[in-house]
Amino acid sequence: MYRKSDFFTIIVLVLVFEQTGGMALGEDCTSTACTTANAVCPATGTKTCTCATGYTQQGTACKADLGTACTTTADCDTTTAATDVCDVLATPAVCKIKSTGDCTGKTDKCVSGAACTTNACACYTKYKENTDKLCATVLGSTCTITADCTSTVANSDCTGTGTKTCTCATGYTKQGAECKADLGTACTTTADCDTTTTTTAVCDVLATTKVCKIKSTGDCTGKTDKCVSGAACTTNACACSTKYKENTDKLCVTVLGSTCTITADCTSTVANSDCTGTGTKTCTCATGYTKQGAECKADLGTACTTTADCDTTTTTTAVCDVLATTKVCKIKSTGDCTGKTDKCVSGAACKTNACACSTKYKENTDKLCATVLGSTCTATADCNSTVANSTCTGTSGSMTCTCDAGFTKQGADCSAGAAGGATGAAACLVMIMACIFTNIL
């Protein structure tokens, strides 16, 4: 016997069954699959639909536990703990404990950007609680003045028209909650550099101005000026230049100062260097030379070919005295010679602490002291006022001081007759040579 109500119930159940096409939580699933989201039919034991691992039954639904993936907070088990929230700021989004929520015994379950501090989730510095009680990065959050951003995030700025937001300052790129230095931006350590955009970025601590650069061997395509100091971008990769050597940090250190076994280890790349030291030997500059950058520069009194060979860093007025018989680095005319009275260029003397060309010498454009003889003149007085028996000769516009007829140039002077007290055939030869030197060469 069926009552009318029973019949109605059966109809409803059939309709529900047809709509769902399977079994709900707690129902037998021996032959029919479970339909409730995140419910499973146990492989062993009683075959009734139950919530899968990571989910808890709340009413007729399976709700995500802390740590389980979610799309919205409605997916999370907010019955067990009302402070559960879907941390949509995390990747992937999972159910977590809201900012300020109790995290006792669940210290690893606070939302991203938060830590469990004295049993409550709290947003970290550089993070800010939003209306959903999630911890959003200060970067991207609204601000009024720059200090709203810089107070927690270094190298940030408050920018935008209308509603302003915290952004990274020029030269910096957002990486997580921080502003990281771009290539070419100042840094103290590599941790300051944006090694996400450029994995080979490094703080070039060997450079005079420490900035983020590309490591040795790093790709420098389109960034040819961004290799670390001492390196060049060669066929799209940074490579240490000659006179430099890659160190363990992939920076390019000078060969000078690096370890060596024999002198050739140093001199093969750095001229005038040496391999010295007791125990561990290092490349140093040879005696008479001083390290300037990656090179050994000639000291005052050391042989040179051009001024580029001289140490013009220690002595800015150093010059290669190419007018001297033996070319050595000396102090220019007018240069300070305090304590270095014997280091003025040839034809000059150290007078009251400054090198000055002597009588019979004239400062040239290189600040060397050239003999008046051979230098330009407009009238004889320009010559014989300092050098006896000299005259101003030549064609107008290119006249030079030369010795009078019967006199020959001897250093800075015009001497009567032949040079150097030579006699006989030698005297004749010297006179002819002097004549050729003065008038032809």
Ligand SMILES: *[C@@H]1O[C@H](CO)[C@@H](O)[C@H](O)[C@H]1NC(C)=O
């Ligand atoms: C220089 O030469 C001119 C012309 O020969 C002469 O008049 C003058 O006295 C000379 N001066 C000196 C200082 O010798």
Ligand SMILES: *[C@@H]1O[C@H](CO)[C@@H](O)[C@H](O)[C@H]1NC(C)=O
């Ligand atoms: C050479 O110069 C000296 C000094 O000016 C002068 O006394 C002398 O007469 C000159 N000699 C000749 C040959 O011009």
